Amino acid sequence: MSTPRNRASDVAYQTLKTRIIRGEFTFGQPLNLVDLQNRLGVGRTPMREALQRLVEDGLVNMIPNRGTFVNQVSLTELKLLMEARMELEGACARMVALSPEPKILVQLEQLVDNPGAFIPPDDHRDPAYALDEIFHPLFYAATGNPFIQTALLRLFYSATLSASVLRIPRFSCQAIQDDFHQILCAVRARDPDAAAEIMRRHIGTFRHRIAEQFLGPGTTRSLEGGESPG
Known part of the structure; x- marks a missing residue:
């Protein structure tokens, strides 16, 4: 009680x-x-x-x-954090596609179809931030595994804190909606490989955005593990 x-x-x-x-x-x-x-x-x-x-x-x-x-997150820690998110959230998406929690899956679909209905009225930021912050924790819950949920939430909160403090620009709300819609379509189709790949790509695009924020366009040296052309 x-x-x-x-x-x-x-x-x-x-x-x-x-x-x-x-x-x-x-x-x-x-x-x-x-x-x-x-x-x-x-x-x-x-x-x-x-x-x-x-x-x-x-x-x-x-x-x-x-x-x-x-808490303070260094650039090196942020690199490792994003690597962990790519791998673990890909595995999470695979698990959800194999055996999703039906009620949570419906909530996720409603969120992606109409984000405005879920965003608190006092949140005046770009809706892309709010959508991302609601979707990921709810998606972790769809695994039905509280240990996975707790581990991923810790990574997610640290990444979100870093993105906010460092003013890392997000992609448009529509682009994020499209990613989430594709992930949920793969889950509905019970396609774990596709769900995992789309989730990893979603995290990877944000990881690339972080690299450009610190190193400028044309190189992703520090966060991508070796210099490469943009």
């Missing part, structure tokens, strides 16, 4: 997570616990519980005798 303290902790967690992955804090920014408690109207214990969950998500770092900070 949910208690008032648990509910307060949940609200604090969801609010802070949303603000962090939307890039409202910078890498390494200290988080003042008293200030956050006052702003969110929660007590010390619920706030600490919320921050501990954010640590588990890879979004926050709590350093003894120093404080609590928004």
Whole structure:
């Protein structure tokens, strides 16, 4: 049974997570616990519980005798993170195509067909950001495996935080919708190879965009593992 303290902790967690992955804090920014408690109207214990969950998500770092900070992702770590996402989300798509959760699959299709119905009214960013942030966690849940879901969420949150803080431009909402539609078509067709390949391509295009953001057009040296022409 949910208690008032648990509910307060949940609200604090969801609010802070949303603000962090939307890039409202910078890498390494200290988080003042008293200030956050006052702003969110929660007590010390619920706030600490919320921050501990954010640590588990890879979004926050709590350093003894120093404080609590928004996690920082280096370019090298971002390279490894995107490599992990390509491989693991491809495997995730394969699993979903082999045995999807029917109710979640319907939700995913409704989301892709009409993203505006799912995007919170207070989210005024480019809808491509919101669509991506809703689709991927829901897709992980379609595996029916909470361990896979937890592992992928940690990677996803770190990547989303990096993209927001570094102001990495997304592709258009329509382009992302097209990718997701193709993935779901492959899932409906029970084609695990196609689902995995499309998902890997989707992650790969974003990985390429990150490389261009840091190195400029014409080379993907640092993130692609060797210099290559654009």
